[in-house]
Amino acid sequence: MPRHRRGWAMGNQSDSAGKHTPLTVSVLEPALLILLKEQPRHGYTLLTDLEALGMGTIHPSSVYRTLRELERLSWVQSDWETIQTQGPPRRTYALTPQGEKALEIWRQELNKTHRLISQLLERIE
Amino acid sequence: MPRHRRGWAMGNQSDSAGKHTPLTVSVLEPALLILLKEQPRHGYTLLTDLEALGMGTIHPSSVYRTLRELERLSWVQSDWETIQTQGPPRRTYALTPQGEKALEIWRQELNKTHRLISQLLERIE
């Protein structure tokens, strides 16, 4: 239902319980690429890893949908895992060479944004 | 038409000429609040100020639309300027006390995101 970007900062508290802040979701794509560069992982594992980064409030379906889109772009590749685990079969996602190139572009963008936010924070004082 | 977020990093060059990167637009709202906290300004002036921050690729109508939404939220207040200038009448936007509160929340969010991006950049190495 509602996206909560514009005007998010003053949304009522009851509403924002357990929900993520607007900038978190905007780095979801590079965060997934970075985690998958380190090693291939399953969607479900990624949910935990994002949690560890403080991004755990993003809805699972957003994460899975993003993964499928990254696969459509050929930045990641997935296979159904053959070995048996606790639960239903799961997909293993891995970064492709194209995904590595995309991540390099993303790295520059993250750097640029990092500097921009520094500037903005300085100007608040 | 297309928003260029998902998959942005590998968009063809011709396409991305003069267009902004995905994270730039996601800090538009706080950037406007920060500039208006420093002093009241017109929309057109804000376009120049954003340019100076390296955010000049955002389309003017996005900026004006965001300003009107911030006014609907009562975070900023606008008045038509009475004095004559070079051109048609223009609106002067100013931050309201509610806008100051919202900016304080945004400040925390910017800080959080700043730390998150630091973490992500470290993990790329």
Added chain:
DNA sequence: TTTATCTATTGACATTTATAGAATAGTTTG
């Protein structure tokens, strides 16, 4: 004086993205 250019803001429409909630389904523990 008509034309172009710069200043300044608004509106409509198509496209894309995000969110929530439910559906599906296998496995393990009580």
Added chain:
DNA sequence: CAAACTATTCTATAAATGTCAATAGATAAA
């Protein structure tokens, strides 16, 4: 066998963005 956990997908809806065009006053050039 029911509950809880693992794991992924689908659908409906709401909201944000991009693009293009429209409106309009002031000034400089032709």
